[in-house]
Ligand SMILES: Nc1ncnc2c1ncn2[C@@H]1O[C@H](COP(=O)(O)OP(=O)(O)O)[C@@H](O)[C@H]1O
């Protein structure tokens with residue numbers, strides 16, 4: 001065959017005798033006398049087969065979605081053996097590949113399977129040493145089970161195959177160029193010449209997936225067969241799996257056709273249609289992909305990362321590649337010098353998807369040793385020179401500016417580069433070389449302050465680790481609203497919680513991710529925060545009762561400058577920034593991302609804001625080193641020798657955080673609540689921090705203030721019903737306050753009556769002699785009474801009354817009141833002992849039918865909790881393709897992606913939590 005150099009120019013016409021001839025192969029240059037073949041991109045879109053004209057002239061090839069064809073002696077009888085949609089596709093692929101024959105099967109590996117079935121026991125195969133993991137796996141299988149001998153040669157050196165070539169023995173030479181993932185170039189033409197000379201019967205097979213027929217056509221360099229994973233560039237959209245085999249030799253084609261029919265792995269009609277559709281845009285996609293890939297490779301190379309891409313001037317195989325191919329493709333890889341650093345980079349990208357495979361319109365990032373090549377064992381990977389820290393980038397068609405920016409932010413965030421502001425005001429990016437691992441975390445953090453003052457973090461420093469913190473929501477049984485004005489309230493922690501994760505970053509920024517609030521995500525450069533507005537607290541100085549309005553205004557301004565903020569996300573961000581700044585110390589302003597997710601309804605009266613505030617306060621106090629977290633309690637040891645041993649009575653981590661630490665957290669959670677609510681009583685954050693159940697009286701009023709744990713509460717069952725009517729605690733609390741000021745004679749007696757209720761309830765709950773049935777019926781009556789007072793305070797809502805009526809109706813006969821701020825939100829229903837489960841289920845179902853959500857809850861559980869996973873250990877290893885391609889998903893991504901219903905169980909199962 002003629003060796004055609006494409007240069008985007010005319011294609012070599014398909015070889016003589018090919019069934020693939022059709023009219024669109026020749027183009028519109030008749031005005032110059034002789035018609036010339038169309039260019040490649042034109043060939044891609046002109047799908048026409050003169051031997052298979054459509055009866056209706058449909059301009060797109062129809063999907064013959066049928067297994068069988070009627071009649072006898074027709075062209076098609078059974079789709080395993082042949083199908084018109086697939087025939088069109090095969091004809092088209094043969095045409096654009098300038099091949100005599102093309103076959104399409106169900107995946108790239110299926111293509112290789114069909115090809116290797118040409119081998120028989122005793123045959124020898126020579127393969128490269130930088131092979132795709134799946135290819136390696138199949139060859140190993142054949143070696144162990146098929147009597148095939150496999151030699152791995154360093155094919156980058158064309159002469160390396162020569163010692164293995166044995167006439168009559170070598171049956172197949174398997175090549176790939178450039179190799180995946182190291183982008184090594186193999187001189188296919190020169191190896192083909194050696195094979196012809198030394199083992200003329202051997203078939204040279206080339207995996208051309210990295211290039212596609214657009215950029216490289218190995219048949220033209222002497223190969224016998226070429227296969228592609230059609231899942232990649234040919235289809236381009238990662239919405240199908242396919243494999244393609246092309247060849248010129250009729251005898252080989254016959255054998256391939258036999259195998260495909262015999263094993264039944266030909267591509268289905270629908271996937272054939274999709275692949276045909278994808279091919280039409282292949283050239284235009286790949287043009288964009290490879291020009292962006294060149295920019296990305298140049299960028300990384302200029303930063304000093306060892307980058308593998310045949311288009312780079314320093315690539316050792318560039319000259320050979322340019323002889324063989326018409327472009328450099330869109331896959332490149334680079335090393336960072338540190339596996340953990342590479343994992344952080346991969347985890348920090350957002351636009352680049354973490355995924356195996358390549359060739360699609362979306363850009364992907366992966367670590368081959370953990371993913372596509374994980375099926376090659378670590379020792380073999382090392383032997384073949386596959387670096388464990390290698391990152392592979394597969395460039396898509398997004399705007400290259402976005403891709404570069406996302407990569408740059410990830411490199412910064414991971415600590416692979418630092419951005420330094422020069423005296424001129426310009427920013428310079430510098431590669432940060434990984435540490436040599438002398439107990440330091442393995443990264444240098446250069447502060448973005450204009451001078452390069454490297455700061456090393458130790459693994460033991462809280463800022464260098466990830467931390468989970470969680471806090472419960474609450475149910476107020478008696479006394480909401482009144483508690484703001486000094487009345488005692490009774491509340492308990494519920495088994496719904498807010499969970500947060502702090503992940504360190506190295507780019508001098510703090511990030512806030514609140515997926516529950518419309519996916520709010522923002523970040524701030526720490527140095528650029530409005531520090532001039534801060535009146536810093538002296539060491540140990542408490543915050544004081546009033547918020548610093550100047551700082552509130554300054555941080556509010558910071559959040560206003562950001563897009564996408566709603567009122568609630570903005571409030572949450574203001575609380576976060578206010579605490580961050582108030583708690584910061586001059587010498588340490590840690591950079592990290594704080595992500596919070598909650599499995600309770602937000603703004604429904606269950607204290608989501610206090611649970612969030614507790615997470616924020618704990619994380620910030622801790623990362624600013626205002627508090628320290630306790631060590632895990634030592635396990636029990638048996639007496640041995642002179643040592644008496646030590647008993648550790650298992651408490652599941654409870655009561656491990658000392659009271660002084662909890663008090664400090666509570667004080668700051670209250671400050672965050674003030675930012676969110678204006679005038680909170682402090683009951684919500686107290687429950688979120690201390691857990692359990694308690695009677696709470698706010699300080700500053702006539703009654704004795706305090707926080708007393710209650711015990712009887714724990715054994716009570718409740719149903720929480722969310723009316724789903726949104727409301728705003730701040731304005732409801734302010735509304736009652738206003739009425740109290742305007743109509744004290746009406747409101748004060750109501751508040752006193754509520755105090756009587758809470759005192760009565762408390763006495764009953766603490767009276768252990770009281771018969772259980774008397775307790776339950778008494779509490780039911782108090783619930784009704786308290787609710788009526790809340791109605792008088794003007795904080796009920798028609799939906800809450802509907803819920804009350806429903807739960808009070810037969811056969812349920814239950815007592816319900818609003819809980820929390822009211823105005824919508826949740827109602828709480830007391831479930832007496834022995835209430836049948838089926839009846840409760842029926843009630844829940846009926847409430848759901850009416851559009852409400854219901855949660856059966858246990859109360860009185862743990863308060864705030866903390867847990868730090870060991871770095872790196874917790875990256876989840878999940879199997880992807882075929883069961884043994886693995887990928888490690890960074891903890892922060894897992895946390896973000898977990899389904900809400902599984903969140904609590906997943907987070908709590910990460911390890912040993914310590915609770916207040
Ligand atoms: N999971 C969360 N993520 C971020 N902010 C939260 C979260 N939960 C609550 N908040 C903050 O708390 C506010 C809700 O407070 P509020 O209306 O009092 O409801 P609740 O009765 O649930 O405490 C939200 O608007 C938001 O500012």
Ligand SMILES: C[C@@](O)(CCOP(=O)(O)O)CC(=O)O
Nearest residue numbers: 481605607680681729820821
């Ligand atoms: C109304 C009030 O008593 C409870 C507020 O609870 P919530 O925000 O609705 O969860 C106010 C308070 O105690 O701060």
